[in-house]
Amino acid sequence: EDQVTQSPEALRLQEGESSSLNCSYTVSGLRGLFWYRQDPGKGPEFLFTLYSAGEEKEKERLKATLTKKESFLHITAPKPEDSATYLCAVQAEETSGSRLTFGEGTQLTVNP
Amino acid sequence: NAGVTQTPKFQVLKTGQSMTLQCAQDMNHNSMYWYRQDPGMGLRLIYYSASEGTTDKGEVPNGYNVSRLNKREFSLRLESAAPSQTSVYFCASSRGADNIQYFGAGTRLSVL
Numbered sequence: 001e002d003q004v005t006q007s008p009e010a011l012r013l014q015e016g017e018s019s020s021l022n023c024s025y026t027v028s029g030l031r032g033l034f035w036y037r038q039d040p041g042k043g044p045e046f047l048f049t050l051y052s053a054g055e056e057k058e059k060e061r062l063k064a065t066l067t068k069k070e071s072f073l074h075i076t077a078p079k080p081e082d083s084a085t086y087l088c089a090v091q092a093e094e095t096s097g098s099r100l101t102f103g104e105g106t107q108l109t110v111n112p
Numbered sequence: 113n114a115g116v117t118q119t120p121k122f123q124v125l126k127t128g129q130s131m132t133l134q135c136a137q138d139m140n141h142n143s144m145y146w147y148r149q150d151p152g153m154g155l156r157l158i159y160y161s162a163s164e165g166t167t168d169k170g171e172v173p174n175g176y177n178v179s180r181l182n183k184r185e186f187s188l189r190l191e192s193a194a195p196s197q198t199s200v201y202f203c204a205s206s207r208g209a210d211n212i213q214y215f216g217a218g219t220r221l222s223v224l
Contacts, residue, residue, distance in 0.1 A: 032211055043116075043202050043215030044155070087155070091211055098143050098162075098211040099170070104154040 002027045002092050004103035012109045013078055021073040021106045023088030033071050034100060035064050036087040044087055078110045114138050116216035118203050124222045125193045133188040133219050135203030143206045144186035145170075145213065146178060148199040155202065161186055162208075193223045 003026040013019055025033065032051050036044035048057045050066040057064050061082060063074040073086055085107045089100040119134045137144065146158040147170075157170030161180040175197060177189045186205075190197060200220050204213040 034212070041218075043204075043217050046212050046214065049210065049212060089155075098206045098208055098213065099145075099157060099160060100211075100213060102155040104152065 002090055002101040004088055004090055004101055006086075006088050006103035006106050008106060009104070010107045010109070012111065013075075015079055015110055015112050016077050018074070018076045018078070020075070021086055021108070023071040023073070023103055024069060025071070025088070025090045027090045027092045027101075029093035031091045031093045033066055034089040034091070035071070035073055036089065038085045038087055038105070047086075075108070078108075080110045080112050083108055083110045116203055116205055116214055118201075118216035118219050120219060121217065122220045124224065125190075126224055127194060129193050130189070130191050131193065132190075133201055133203075133221075134185070135187065135216060136185045137203075137205040137214070138184065139205060139207075139214065140183070141205035141214075142183070142208045144180065145204040145206075146176075146186070146188045147202045147204065148172065148197075149202060149218075150199050158188065158201075193221075195223045197221065198223045 005024045007022045035047040038044045048064040053068045055066050061076050065072045085105040087105045089102040116137045142163045145160040147155045149155050156172050159178040161167045164183045179187045200218045202218050203216045206213045
């Protein structure tokens, strides 16, 4: 059974204080690892897909990295508008129909 | 750019009542999904449709039925609502090629 564990559950940062969110996963052959952002009262919004260990992707203040067991979402010099819940999901190689298994998310709050 | 549209946005039901949640996408995607999101549980897949004319059970299908009406529309039906079905329901769609899922804004359902 595919499993995704995200830590911490919640994180409070001051504006400009860099940090990282963790996503540990267990999957029988990884097809892809996905990061989403979810704002209160809205649906998840796609950020990144990573496919193989060593891969990195960046978007503004966010950088996602991938190893064989975990992924990190690094947030550099965050701003209050980065406050959201960040979700990690995996797709196994044997999965049909693009099925994803999601973690519970990390709720990030960035204070001005 | 509508993307994925869900109706209604909010609904209150009494135990035993039935209702259908509607979802439509205008991105010509092949695959569509229904999730529920509960505090501390993350996003859990209820049903999915890999392509028009096919549907499959996800992680938590009990108490639900689905219909893939055409390529655009995928509905979720609660035949006899129970308080345990109080949740936020999200519909998503994906092309399949890059496996990125795009989500609607959600339906907030309370069953009393």
